[in-house]
Amino acid sequence: MRPFDYQRAPSAQAAAELGAAAPASRFIAGGTNLLDLMKIEVERPETLIDISRLPLDTIEQTDEGGLRIGALVTNSDLAADPRVRRDYAVLSRALLAGASGQLRNKATTGGNLLQRTRCYYFYNPAMPCNKRDPGSGCAALEGENRIHAILGASAHCIATHPSDMAVAMLALDARVEVLAADGSTRTIALGDLHRLPGETPHIETTLNDGDLITAVTLPAPPGGRHIYRKVRDRASFAFALTSVAAVVELVDGRIATARLAFGGLAPKPWRDRAVEEALVGQAPSPALWQRAADMVLGEAQGHGSNDFKIPLVRRTLASVLDAACAGEK
Amino acid sequence: MQMTLAINGADHALDVDPRTSLLDVLRDHLDLTGSKKGCDHGQCGACTVLLNGRRINSCLTLAVMHEGDEIVTIEGLGTPDALSPLQAAFVAHDGYQCGYCTPGQICSATAMLAEIKAGWPSHVSDDLEGAPELSAAEISERMSGNICRCSAYPNIVDAIADVGRDRS
Incomplete structure:
Protein backbone atom coordinates (compact mmCIF):
# COMPACT_ATOMS: atom_id res chain seq x y z
CA MET A 1 0.00 0.00 0.00
CA ARG A 2 1.27 3.48 -0.88
CA PRO A 3 1.79 5.92 2.01
CA PHE A 4 -0.93 8.51 2.56
CA ASP A 5 -1.70 11.44 4.78
CA TYR A 6 -4.46 10.41 7.22
CA GLN A 7 -6.90 13.09 8.33
CA ARG A 8 -9.99 12.86 10.50
CA ALA A 9 -12.71 15.18 9.29
CA PRO A 10 -14.25 17.10 12.22
CA SER A 11 -17.42 17.89 10.23
CA ALA A 12 -19.05 17.09 6.90
CA GLN A 13 -18.24 20.58 5.68
CA ALA A 14 -14.58 20.20 6.68
CA ALA A 15 -14.50 16.83 4.87
CA ALA A 16 -15.82 18.38 1.66
CA GLU A 17 -13.31 21.25 1.89
CA LEU A 18 -10.43 18.85 2.53
CA GLY A 19 -11.58 16.67 -0.34
CA ALA A 20 -11.60 19.60 -2.77
CA ALA A 21 -8.27 21.00 -1.54
CA ALA A 22 -6.20 17.84 -1.24
CA PRO A 23 -5.10 16.36 -4.55
CA ALA A 24 -5.83 12.68 -5.08
CA SER A 25 -7.80 12.40 -1.85
CA ARG A 26 -10.39 9.78 -0.93
CA PHE A 27 -13.04 9.73 1.76
CA ILE A 28 -12.96 6.57 3.86
CA ALA A 29 -15.88 5.25 5.92
CA GLY A 30 -16.39 1.47 5.91
CA GLY A 31 -13.30 1.05 3.76
CA THR A 32 -14.20 -2.48 2.64
CA ASN A 33 -13.74 -1.70 -1.06
CA LEU A 34 -11.27 1.19 -0.85
CA LEU A 35 -8.72 -0.59 1.37
CA ASP A 36 -9.00 -3.73 -0.75
CA LEU A 37 -8.06 -1.61 -3.79
CA MET A 38 -5.35 0.30 -1.90
CA LYS A 39 -3.66 -2.97 -0.97
CA ILE A 40 -3.19 -3.83 -4.64
CA GLU A 41 -2.39 -0.17 -5.43
CA VAL A 42 -5.28 0.27 -7.84
CA GLU A 43 -6.35 3.06 -5.50
CA ARG A 44 -3.44 5.31 -4.51
CA PRO A 45 -4.85 8.22 -2.50
CA GLU A 46 -2.34 10.74 -1.21
CA THR A 47 -4.77 11.90 1.45
CA LEU A 48 -7.27 9.67 3.22
CA ILE A 49 -10.09 11.63 4.84
CA ASP A 50 -11.74 9.63 7.61
CA ILE A 51 -15.45 10.49 7.67
CA SER A 52 -16.49 7.44 9.70
CA ARG A 53 -17.23 9.42 12.90
CA LEU A 54 -19.45 12.06 11.29
CA PRO A 55 -23.06 12.11 12.55
CA LEU A 56 -24.53 10.78 9.29
CA ASP A 57 -25.64 7.40 10.61
CA THR A 58 -29.34 7.80 11.28
CA ILE A 59 -32.49 6.89 9.34
CA GLU A 60 -35.21 9.50 9.68
CA GLN A 61 -38.76 9.90 8.46
CA THR A 62 -39.14 12.73 5.93
CA ASP A 63 -42.02 15.21 5.80
CA GLU A 64 -43.15 13.53 2.58
CA GLY A 65 -43.58 10.19 4.35
CA GLY A 66 -40.36 8.73 3.01
CA LEU A 67 -37.00 7.97 4.61
CA ARG A 68 -33.75 9.88 4.77
CA ILE A 69 -30.90 7.42 5.12
CA GLY A 70 -27.63 8.92 6.38
CA ALA A 71 -24.62 8.17 4.18
CA LEU A 72 -22.90 6.33 7.06
CA VAL A 73 -25.80 3.99 7.88
CA THR A 74 -24.33 0.52 7.47
CA ASN A 75 -25.77 -1.99 5.06
CA SER A 76 -26.64 -4.19 8.08
CA ASP A 77 -28.55 -1.48 9.90
CA LEU A 78 -30.39 -0.44 6.76
CA ALA A 79 -31.43 -4.01 5.91
CA ALA A 80 -32.64 -4.62 9.48
CA ASP A 81 -34.48 -1.32 9.96
CA PRO A 82 -38.12 -2.18 10.73
CA ARG A 83 -39.44 0.56 8.40
CA VAL A 84 -37.30 -0.68 5.52
CA ARG A 85 -38.33 -4.30 6.12
CA ARG A 86 -42.00 -3.33 6.18
CA ASP A 87 -42.26 -0.58 3.55
CA TYR A 88 -39.25 -1.01 1.25
CA ALA A 89 -38.79 -4.78 1.28
CA VAL A 90 -37.04 -4.75 -2.10
CA LEU A 91 -34.25 -2.73 -0.48
CA SER A 92 -33.85 -5.06 2.51
CA ARG A 93 -33.79 -8.02 0.15
CA ALA A 94 -31.17 -6.43 -2.10
CA LEU A 95 -28.92 -5.57 0.83
CA LEU A 96 -29.21 -9.05 2.31
CA ALA A 97 -28.31 -10.57 -1.07
CA GLY A 98 -25.02 -8.67 -1.08
CA ALA A 99 -21.61 -9.39 0.44
CA SER A 100 -21.25 -11.17 3.81
CA GLY A 101 -22.39 -10.44 7.36
CA GLN A 102 -18.96 -9.02 8.22
CA LEU A 103 -18.84 -6.74 5.18
CA ARG A 104 -22.42 -5.51 5.61
CA ASN A 105 -21.53 -4.45 9.17
CA LYS A 106 -18.85 -2.13 7.80
CA ALA A 107 -20.09 -1.10 4.36
CA THR A 108 -21.99 2.18 4.33
CA THR A 109 -24.81 3.56 2.20
CA GLY A 110 -22.64 6.21 0.54
CA GLY A 111 -19.72 3.84 0.06
CA ASN A 112 -21.92 1.17 -1.46
CA LEU A 113 -23.04 3.63 -4.15
CA LEU A 114 -19.44 4.64 -4.88
CA GLN A 115 -17.85 1.19 -4.83
CA ARG A 116 -15.78 0.31 -7.87
CA THR A 117 -16.37 -2.40 -10.44
CA ARG A 118 -15.15 -5.95 -9.78
CA CYS A 119 -13.86 -6.34 -13.37
CA TYR A 120 -10.91 -8.75 -13.15
CA TYR A 121 -8.78 -6.53 -15.39
CA PHE A 122 -9.46 -3.41 -13.34
CA TYR A 123 -8.13 -5.38 -10.36
CA ASN A 124 -5.00 -6.54 -12.20
CA PRO A 125 -2.43 -3.75 -12.70
CA ALA A 126 -0.51 -5.99 -15.13
CA MET A 127 -3.39 -5.75 -17.64
CA PRO A 128 -4.66 -2.83 -19.70
CA CYS A 129 -7.72 -1.04 -18.29
CA ASN A 130 -9.09 2.31 -19.43
CA LYS A 131 -10.78 2.81 -16.08
CA ARG A 132 -7.59 2.32 -14.05
CA ASP A 133 -5.13 3.63 -16.62
CA PRO A 134 -6.93 5.82 -19.21
CA GLY A 135 -5.83 5.14 -22.76
CA SER A 136 -4.30 1.72 -22.02
CA GLY A 137 -7.16 -0.24 -23.59
CA CYS A 138 -9.80 -2.67 -22.35
CA ALA A 139 -8.61 -6.22 -21.78
CA ALA A 140 -12.12 -7.43 -21.02
CA LEU A 141 -13.45 -6.76 -24.53
CA GLU A 142 -11.48 -9.65 -26.01
CA GLY A 143 -10.83 -11.45 -22.73
CA GLU A 144 -12.80 -13.20 -20.02
CA ASN A 145 -15.97 -11.17 -19.66
CA ARG A 146 -18.44 -13.46 -17.90
CA ILE A 147 -19.37 -10.77 -15.37
CA HIS A 148 -19.35 -7.86 -17.80
CA ALA A 149 -21.95 -5.52 -19.25
CA ILE A 150 -24.39 -6.17 -22.08
CA LEU A 151 -26.06 -2.75 -21.86
CA GLY A 152 -24.67 0.79 -21.65
CA ALA A 153 -21.05 -0.23 -22.24
CA SER A 154 -18.66 1.27 -24.80
CA ALA A 155 -15.69 0.23 -26.91
CA HIS A 156 -13.55 1.61 -24.07
CA CYS A 157 -15.04 -0.24 -21.08
CA ILE A 158 -17.55 -3.01 -20.45
CA ALA A 159 -17.31 -3.12 -16.65
CA THR A 160 -20.47 -3.45 -14.53
CA HIS A 161 -21.47 -1.60 -11.40
CA PRO A 162 -21.51 -4.27 -8.69
CA SER A 163 -24.06 -2.91 -6.18
CA ASP A 164 -27.28 -4.69 -5.24
CA MET A 165 -28.41 -1.89 -2.92
CA ALA A 166 -28.29 0.72 -5.66
CA VAL A 167 -30.46 -1.40 -7.95
CA ALA A 168 -33.26 -1.54 -5.38
CA MET A 169 -32.83 2.16 -4.59
CA LEU A 170 -33.10 3.01 -8.28
CA ALA A 171 -36.39 1.12 -8.50
CA LEU A 172 -37.56 3.11 -5.46
CA ASP A 173 -36.75 6.51 -7.10
CA ALA A 174 -34.07 7.30 -4.53
CA ARG A 175 -32.30 10.65 -4.54
CA VAL A 176 -28.77 11.35 -3.36
CA GLU A 177 -27.99 14.36 -1.15
CA VAL A 178 -24.61 15.92 -1.82
CA LEU A 179 -22.65 18.54 0.12
CA ALA A 180 -20.13 20.52 -1.95
CA ALA A 181 -16.92 22.14 -0.71
CA ASP A 182 -18.45 25.62 -1.05
CA GLY A 183 -21.12 24.65 1.48
CA SER A 184 -23.93 24.29 -1.05
CA THR A 185 -26.11 21.21 -1.12
CA ARG A 186 -27.96 19.54 -3.97
CA THR A 187 -29.86 16.36 -4.63
CA ILE A 188 -29.29 14.09 -7.59
CA ALA A 189 -31.68 11.40 -8.82
CA LEU A 190 -29.85 8.14 -8.20
CA GLY A 191 -30.14 7.35 -11.90
CA ASP A 192 -28.06 10.45 -12.64
CA LEU A 193 -25.28 9.72 -10.12
CA HIS A 194 -23.35 7.23 -12.24
CA ARG A 195 -22.14 7.98 -15.75
CA LEU A 196 -21.91 5.61 -18.67
CA PRO A 197 -18.31 4.98 -19.72
CA GLY A 198 -18.30 6.42 -23.24
CA GLU A 199 -14.74 7.50 -23.98
CA THR A 200 -13.98 8.33 -20.33
CA PRO A 201 -14.63 5.20 -18.24
CA HIS A 202 -12.37 6.54 -15.47
CA ILE A 203 -14.98 9.24 -14.75
CA GLU A 204 -17.65 7.18 -13.04
CA THR A 205 -20.00 9.68 -11.41
CA THR A 206 -21.33 13.20 -11.77
CA LEU A 207 -19.73 14.23 -8.46
CA ASN A 208 -17.06 16.93 -8.33
CA ASP A 209 -13.89 16.91 -6.21
CA GLY A 210 -14.87 17.31 -2.58
CA ASP A 211 -18.54 16.45 -3.12
CA LEU A 212 -19.63 14.39 -0.13
CA ILE A 213 -22.72 12.17 -0.24
CA THR A 214 -24.53 12.93 3.02
CA ALA A 215 -27.76 10.93 2.60
CA VAL A 216 -30.03 8.97 0.32
CA THR A 217 -33.72 9.80 0.40
CA LEU A 218 -36.58 7.51 -0.50
CA PRO A 219 -40.03 8.83 -1.40
CA ALA A 220 -43.11 7.54 0.41
CA PRO A 221 -43.31 3.74 0.16
CA PRO A 222 -44.67 2.42 -3.11
CA GLY A 223 -47.37 -0.19 -2.67
CA GLY A 224 -47.33 -3.51 -4.42
CA ARG A 225 -45.15 -6.57 -4.27
CA HIS A 226 -41.46 -6.13 -3.69
CA ILE A 227 -39.06 -8.66 -5.16
CA TYR A 228 -35.29 -8.71 -5.52
CA ARG A 229 -34.02 -11.68 -7.51
CA LYS A 230 -30.28 -12.15 -7.80
CA VAL A 231 -28.68 -14.75 -10.06
CA ARG A 232 -25.05 -15.57 -9.30
CA ASP A 233 -22.41 -18.26 -9.57
CA ARG A 234 -22.82 -19.42 -5.96
CA ALA A 235 -25.73 -19.21 -3.56
CA SER A 236 -24.22 -16.64 -1.20
CA PHE A 237 -21.46 -14.01 -1.01
CA ALA A 238 -21.08 -13.47 -4.77
CA PHE A 239 -21.79 -10.62 -7.16
CA ALA A 240 -24.80 -10.67 -9.47
CA LEU A 241 -24.58 -12.06 -12.98
CA THR A 242 -27.92 -10.40 -13.24
CA SER A 243 -30.44 -9.13 -10.74
CA VAL A 244 -33.92 -7.68 -10.98
CA ALA A 245 -35.55 -5.35 -8.46
CA ALA A 246 -39.29 -5.23 -8.99
CA VAL A 247 -42.13 -3.39 -7.29
CA VAL A 248 -45.37 -4.28 -9.03
CA GLU A 249 -48.95 -3.41 -8.18
CA LEU A 250 -51.80 -5.42 -9.63
CA VAL A 251 -55.36 -4.04 -9.64
CA ASP A 252 -58.27 -6.12 -10.92
CA GLY A 253 -55.96 -8.49 -12.71
CA ARG A 254 -54.05 -5.77 -14.55
CA ILE A 255 -50.68 -4.18 -13.82
CA ALA A 256 -51.33 -0.77 -12.25
CA THR A 257 -47.71 0.21 -11.62
CA ALA A 258 -44.41 -1.48 -12.33
CA ARG A 259 -40.94 -0.42 -11.27
CA LEU A 260 -38.07 -2.50 -12.59
CA ALA A 261 -34.35 -2.05 -12.15
CA PHE A 262 -31.54 -4.35 -13.19
CA GLY A 263 -28.11 -5.14 -11.77
CA GLY A 264 -25.10 -6.92 -13.25
CA LEU A 265 -25.96 -5.80 -16.78
CA ALA A 266 -24.52 -2.33 -17.18
CA PRO A 267 -21.92 0.17 -15.93
CA LYS A 268 -24.65 1.61 -13.70
CA PRO A 269 -27.82 0.33 -12.08
CA TRP A 270 -30.18 0.06 -15.04
CA ARG A 271 -33.78 1.21 -15.38
CA ASP A 272 -35.85 1.48 -18.52
CA ARG A 273 -39.07 3.40 -17.98
CA ALA A 274 -40.44 2.62 -21.44
CA VAL A 275 -40.64 -1.02 -20.36
CA GLU A 276 -42.54 -0.10 -17.21
CA GLU A 277 -44.99 2.02 -19.21
CA ALA A 278 -45.55 -0.83 -21.64
CA LEU A 279 -46.54 -3.12 -18.76
CA VAL A 280 -49.07 -0.75 -17.20
CA GLY A 281 -52.69 -1.61 -17.97
CA GLN A 282 -51.81 -5.05 -19.26
CA ALA A 283 -52.87 -8.42 -17.89
CA PRO A 284 -49.97 -10.66 -16.85
CA SER A 285 -48.98 -13.22 -19.48
CA PRO A 286 -45.83 -14.99 -20.63
CA ALA A 287 -46.12 -13.17 -23.96
CA LEU A 288 -46.14 -9.83 -22.15
CA TRP A 289 -43.02 -10.80 -20.20
CA GLN A 290 -41.26 -11.65 -23.45
CA ARG A 291 -42.25 -8.31 -24.97
CA ALA A 292 -40.89 -6.55 -21.86
CA ALA A 293 -37.64 -8.52 -22.14
CA ASP A 294 -37.40 -7.62 -25.85
CA MET A 295 -37.61 -3.97 -24.89
CA VAL A 296 -35.04 -4.20 -22.07
CA LEU A 297 -32.64 -6.10 -24.30
CA GLY A 298 -33.19 -4.11 -27.49
CA GLU A 299 -29.66 -2.70 -27.47
CA ALA A 300 -28.03 -5.60 -25.60
CA GLN A 301 -24.69 -6.82 -26.86
CA GLY A 302 -22.72 -9.79 -25.60
CA HIS A 303 -18.94 -9.96 -25.75
CA GLY A 304 -18.35 -13.70 -25.80
CA SER A 305 -18.29 -15.22 -22.35
CA ASN A 306 -21.17 -13.01 -21.20
CA ASP A 307 -23.49 -13.83 -24.13
CA PHE A 308 -25.44 -16.06 -21.75
CA LYS A 309 -26.67 -13.00 -19.87
CA ILE A 310 -29.10 -12.12 -22.68
CA PRO A 311 -31.27 -15.26 -22.31
CA LEU A 312 -30.63 -15.20 -18.55
CA VAL A 313 -32.18 -11.73 -18.22
CA ARG A 314 -35.12 -12.88 -20.30
CA ARG A 315 -35.81 -15.81 -18.00
CA THR A 316 -35.08 -13.94 -14.79
CA LEU A 317 -37.41 -11.09 -15.71
CA ALA A 318 -40.21 -13.52 -16.63
CA SER A 319 -39.76 -15.39 -13.38
CA VAL A 320 -39.79 -12.20 -11.31
CA LEU A 321 -42.87 -10.80 -13.04
CA ASP A 322 -44.65 -14.14 -12.64
CA ALA A 323 -43.85 -14.11 -8.94
CA ALA A 324 -44.86 -10.46 -8.56
CA CYS A 325 -48.23 -11.10 -10.18
CA ALA A 326 -48.88 -14.50 -8.62
CA GLY A 327 -48.55 -13.04 -5.17
CA GLU A 328 -45.39 -14.92 -4.33
CA LYS A 329 -42.77 -13.09 -2.35
CA MET B 1 0.90 7.51 14.44
CA GLN B 2 0.16 7.21 18.11
CA MET B 3 -3.10 5.66 19.14
CA THR B 4 -4.77 3.73 21.94
CA LEU B 5 -6.90 0.70 21.17
CA ALA B 6 -9.22 -1.09 23.61
CA ILE B 7 -8.82 -4.79 22.97
CA ASN B 8 -10.33 -7.56 25.09
CA GLY B 9 -10.99 -5.05 27.85
CA ALA B 10 -7.46 -3.62 28.06
CA ASP B 11 -6.07 -0.39 26.59
CA HIS B 12 -3.01 -0.69 24.37
CA ALA B 13 -0.88 2.34 23.45
CA LEU B 14 0.60 1.93 19.98
CA ASP B 15 2.73 3.84 17.52
CA VAL B 16 2.11 2.43 14.04
CA ASP B 17 2.08 3.47 10.41
CA PRO B 18 -1.44 4.64 9.42
CA ARG B 19 -1.46 1.97 6.71
CA THR B 20 -1.53 -0.80 9.34
CA SER B 21 -4.68 -2.90 9.29
CA LEU B 22 -6.37 -3.80 12.54
CA LEU B 23 -5.43 -7.42 11.83
CA ASP B 24 -1.73 -6.59 11.51
CA VAL B 25 -1.82 -4.62 14.76
CA LEU B 26 -3.37 -7.57 16.55
CA ARG B 27 -0.95 -10.13 15.18
CA ASP B 28 2.30 -8.25 14.67
CA HIS B 29 2.21 -5.56 17.34
CA LEU B 30 0.21 -7.14 20.18
CA ASP B 31 1.01 -10.82 19.64
CA LEU B 32 -2.70 -11.67 19.56
CA THR B 33 -2.21 -14.30 16.87
CA GLY B 34 -5.58 -15.99 17.28
CA SER B 35 -7.01 -13.80 14.51
CA LYS B 36 -5.71 -15.29 11.29
CA LYS B 37 -4.66 -13.83 7.96
CA GLY B 38 -6.15 -15.90 5.18
CA CYS B 39 -6.83 -13.83 2.07
CA ASP B 40 -6.23 -10.32 3.52
CA HIS B 41 -9.05 -9.09 1.24
CA GLY B 42 -12.24 -9.71 3.23
CA GLN B 43 -13.17 -12.84 1.36
CA CYS B 44 -12.31 -15.66 3.77
CA GLY B 45 -13.34 -14.42 7.22
CA ALA B 46 -10.34 -15.91 9.10
CA CYS B 47 -9.58 -12.45 10.52
CA THR B 48 -13.10 -11.87 11.94
CA VAL B 49 -13.19 -9.95 15.22
CA LEU B 50 -15.92 -8.14 17.12
CA LEU B 51 -16.05 -4.35 16.86
CA ASN B 52 -18.46 -2.88 19.41
CA GLY B 53 -20.13 -6.29 19.44
CA ARG B 54 -20.42 -6.63 15.67
CA ARG B 55 -18.39 -8.95 13.47
CA ILE B 56 -16.06 -7.38 10.94
CA ASN B 57 -13.09 -8.38 8.79
CA SER B 58 -10.10 -6.97 10.70
CA CYS B 59 -7.98 -7.13 7.52
CA LEU B 60 -10.17 -4.55 5.79
CA THR B 61 -10.01 -1.76 8.32
CA LEU B 62 -7.24 0.56 9.48
CA ALA B 63 -6.26 0.34 13.12
CA VAL B 64 -6.06 4.13 13.31
CA MET B 65 -9.80 4.35 12.64
CA HIS B 66 -10.69 2.47 15.83
CA GLU B 67 -9.67 4.61 18.77
CA GLY B 68 -12.49 4.51 21.31
CA ASP B 69 -14.00 1.31 19.93
CA GLU B 70 -14.32 -1.96 21.88
CA ILE B 71 -12.50 -4.73 20.05
CA VAL B 72 -12.84 -8.37 21.06
CA THR B 73 -10.75 -11.14 19.52
CA ILE B 74 -10.91 -14.90 19.96
CA GLU B 75 -8.52 -14.49 22.93
CA GLY B 76 -11.18 -12.33 24.60
CA LEU B 77 -14.04 -14.78 24.13
CA GLY B 78 -12.64 -17.59 26.26
CA THR B 79 -9.48 -19.28 27.54
CA PRO B 80 -8.34 -22.91 27.46
CA ASP B 81 -9.63 -23.26 31.03
CA ALA B 82 -12.86 -21.37 30.47
CA LEU B 83 -14.08 -21.94 26.92
CA SER B 84 -16.91 -19.83 25.55
Missing part, protein backbone atom coordinates in the same frame (compact mmCIF):
# COMPACT_ATOMS: atom_id res chain seq x y z
CA PRO B 85 -20.04 -21.86 24.70
CA LEU B 86 -19.17 -21.77 21.00
CA GLN B 87 -15.56 -22.76 21.63
CA ALA B 88 -16.78 -25.73 23.66
CA ALA B 89 -19.33 -26.65 20.99
CA PHE B 90 -16.71 -26.56 18.21
CA VAL B 91 -14.62 -29.01 20.28
CA ALA B 92 -17.61 -31.24 21.04
CA HIS B 93 -18.72 -31.33 17.38
CA ASP B 94 -15.24 -31.48 15.84
CA GLY B 95 -16.04 -28.27 13.94
CA TYR B 96 -12.68 -28.04 12.20
CA GLN B 97 -9.90 -30.01 10.61
CA CYS B 98 -6.76 -27.86 10.35
CA GLY B 99 -8.23 -25.19 12.64
CA TYR B 100 -6.93 -22.16 10.76
CA CYS B 101 -10.38 -20.68 10.08
CA THR B 102 -11.75 -21.61 13.52
CA PRO B 103 -11.08 -18.37 15.45
CA GLY B 104 -12.78 -16.41 12.70
CA GLN B 105 -15.65 -18.90 12.57
CA ILE B 106 -16.19 -18.63 16.32
CA CYS B 107 -15.98 -14.82 16.45
CA SER B 108 -18.34 -14.64 13.48
CA ALA B 109 -20.80 -17.13 14.98
CA THR B 110 -20.76 -15.30 18.32
CA ALA B 111 -21.99 -12.10 16.66
CA MET B 112 -24.23 -13.97 14.23
CA LEU B 113 -26.23 -15.52 17.08
CA ALA B 114 -26.67 -12.03 18.52
CA GLU B 115 -27.95 -10.85 15.11
CA ILE B 116 -30.54 -13.63 15.10
CA LYS B 117 -31.53 -12.75 18.64
CA ALA B 118 -31.97 -9.12 17.54
CA GLY B 119 -34.34 -10.35 14.81
CA TRP B 120 -32.17 -9.46 11.80
CA PRO B 121 -33.47 -11.25 8.70
CA SER B 122 -31.17 -12.95 6.18
CA HIS B 123 -31.22 -13.61 2.45
CA VAL B 124 -32.91 -16.99 3.07
CA SER B 125 -35.53 -15.78 5.58
CA ASP B 126 -39.02 -16.28 4.14
CA ASP B 127 -40.43 -13.46 6.19
CA LEU B 128 -38.50 -10.20 6.58
CA GLU B 129 -40.48 -9.23 9.66
CA GLY B 130 -40.84 -12.50 11.58
CA ALA B 131 -38.42 -13.97 14.11
CA PRO B 132 -35.61 -15.71 12.21
CA GLU B 133 -35.30 -19.48 12.53
CA LEU B 134 -32.09 -21.24 13.47
CA SER B 135 -32.23 -23.69 10.57
CA ALA B 136 -29.16 -25.11 8.84
CA ALA B 137 -30.00 -22.99 5.79
CA GLU B 138 -30.07 -19.84 7.91
CA ILE B 139 -26.78 -20.69 9.62
CA SER B 140 -25.07 -21.47 6.31
CA GLU B 141 -26.26 -18.26 4.69
CA ARG B 142 -25.34 -16.10 7.67
CA MET B 143 -21.89 -17.71 7.93
CA SER B 144 -21.06 -17.41 4.22
CA GLY B 145 -18.38 -14.83 5.00
CA ASN B 146 -16.32 -17.56 6.69
CA ILE B 147 -14.66 -20.06 4.40
CA CYS B 148 -13.41 -23.44 5.69
CA ARG B 149 -10.97 -24.87 3.16
CA CYS B 150 -11.13 -28.29 4.93
CA SER B 151 -14.90 -28.10 4.43
CA ALA B 152 -15.85 -28.91 8.00
CA TYR B 153 -19.14 -27.12 7.39
CA PRO B 154 -21.58 -29.81 8.62
CA ASN B 155 -19.91 -29.91 12.03
CA ILE B 156 -19.54 -26.13 12.17
CA VAL B 157 -23.28 -25.77 11.51
CA ASP B 158 -24.06 -28.38 14.19
CA ALA B 159 -21.87 -26.62 16.75
CA ILE B 160 -23.49 -23.25 16.10
CA ALA B 161 -27.01 -24.74 16.10
CA ASP B 162 -26.33 -26.36 19.49
CA VAL B 163 -25.35 -23.09 21.12
CA GLY B 164 -28.11 -21.17 19.35
CA ARG B 165 -30.74 -23.62 20.62
CA ASP B 166 -29.49 -23.25 24.19
CA ARG B 167 -29.84 -19.48 23.95
CA SER B 168 -33.32 -19.35 22.42
